[in-house]
Amino acid sequence: MQPRLGGFCVAHPEIDVSVTIEYRRARFDIDKIGVAIWLAGTLPGTEAFRLTEDYEFAVSSPAVARALPSRQALRAAPLLRYEGARHTVLDWERWHGQIYDGKGQFPAVDGVEGPFDFQAGPSFPTFSDMIAACRQDAGLALVRSSLVADDLAAGRLVKCFDEIIPSDLQYHLVTSPAQRRSPGVIAFRKWIIQQMTG
Numbered sequence: 001m002q003p004r005l006g007g008f009c010v011a012h013p014e015i016d017v018s019v020t021i022e023y024r025r026a027r028f029d030i031d032k033i034g035v036a037i038w039l040a041g042t043l044p045g046t047e048a049f050r051l052t053e054d055y056e057f058a059v060s061s062p063a064v065a066r067a068l069p070s071r072q073a074l075r076a077a078p079l080l081r082y083e084g085a086r087h088t089v090l091d092w093e094r095w096h097g098q099i100y101d102g103k104g105q106f107p108a109v110d111g112v113e114g115p116f117d118f119q120a121g122p123s124f125p126t127f128s129d130m131i132a133a134c135r136q137d138a139g140l141a142l143v144r145s146s147l148v149a150d151d152l153a154a155g156r157l158v159k160c161f162d163e164i165i166p167s168d169l170q171y172h173l174v175t176s177p178a179q180r181r182s183p184g185v186i187a188f189r190k191w192i193i194q195q196m197t198g
Helices: 002-011 062-067 092-099 127-135 149-154 183-197
Strands: 035-040 055-060 079-082 140-144 170-175
Touching: 002 183, 035 183, 055 062, 079 127, 127 140, 170 183
Parallel strands: 079 140
Antiparallel strands: 035 170, 055 140
């Protein structure tokens, strides 16, 4: 979403935009924030707008995907990670546990059980760093569909396996109660919903 933000700034030069990325939830009154995007399951008691219907799956560069074997593919390339993954629940071991039933129903990842170290692959400072490495054939990355839609559409990344799971967490747009009716917040809300749903 951040690369598209320039389009909003061009369309609304009268609105000052400042972006802060943090893993804690915004404190609207204290931090003087008008709009926040939160990753959450549900947000009871707020006027949140759900922006995504994300699924989780593994991606790689086209070259890495072509080289993957039909079985035990998770052992064929490094599993990439990033330091903030614990906050976004993009965890290889959890994902594997949800798709694998031990009965050979998922041949692409079949047999990955027992002494398999899901933390053995390289770790990157940010999700963006991990995806950049993934584009350069570094290995497999576990992602949310909304975060790699542009890469998939452009062919820079491909979905490695058929196995996908609905994400437990989704991105929500939340506006400050005090600024909900301000022209800038209204314009941004309209723009981001159009970007995510249009």
